Amino acid sequence: MGTVSKALSLLTFFNHGRTEIGLSDLTRLSGMNKATVYRLMSELQESGFVEQAGADRSYRLGPQVLRLAALREAAVPILSVSRRVLRDLSDETGETTHLSLLQGSQLNSLSHAYSPRNATKVMMEDAEVLTFHGTSSGLAVLAYADQAFAEEQLARPLEARTPETITDPDEIRAQLAEIRSTGIAQSIGGFEADVHSHAVPVFGPDRQVIGALAVAAPVSRMTPEQKQLIPAALRRAGATLTHRIGGSAPADYPQDDTA
DSSP states (O other): OOHHHHHHHHHTTOBTTBSSBOHHHHHHHHOSOHHHHHHHHHHHHHTTSEEEETTTTEEEEOHHHHHHHHHHHHHSOHHHHHHHHHHHHHHHHSSEEEEEEEETTEEEEEEEEOOTTOSSOOOOOTTOEEOTTTSHHHHHHHHHSOHHHHHHHHTSOOOOSSTTOOOOHHHHHHHHHHHHHHSOEEEESSSSTTEEEEEEEEEOTTSOEEEEEEEEEEGGGOOHHHHHHHHHHHHHHHHHHHHHTTOOOOTTSOOOTTO
């Protein structure tokens, strides 16, 4: 890993539950030595990507991140476009919907919407890191990602977050083949217990997968009617989102007449 990659990898440890991180914790999380982490964070701080706050001088994301995020949204307005799609999909299904984007070797939740129809719902956090093997979003991305990338992810240690998480690479490869034939992925309890999620890939202008659109529901609400409604609604919403950001599905992506 080059110097730039090492520095940027340190930024991936920030999330909603960890908005500020001290030097010692960054050292532990990254596995790098303390002197290297200090040097890299000092360089990131000089460029405005991080800043220090509080008496303990912990690091938090800096204003440069906001500037780049605003420029990215101006060039590719996926966040603003996705919000309407997520709301409509949530209204149609009565469940939590969310969009995740592939960022380097990570899949991060970008935005979500809740339905007011049910008091009990699957809760989401924006910027949450999703596993590839344990979520329908991750499986949808892996199924249409470059094969070398997919194999790289399956070669890593696969964490069992719940008793239902599938960690056998061969079993996951079989799932990916099925997803490529249907165009839709699902996971039952793979990331969070008692959650049944469905997802479809989202494609960019180069026909490459850039993320996934998903619906997550409590297992107890997955009636036969919902098992029919959610995949159909997802296919239409995924096609709409891909189209609105100027993307196109690859030629081998299964087409749906209702999309």
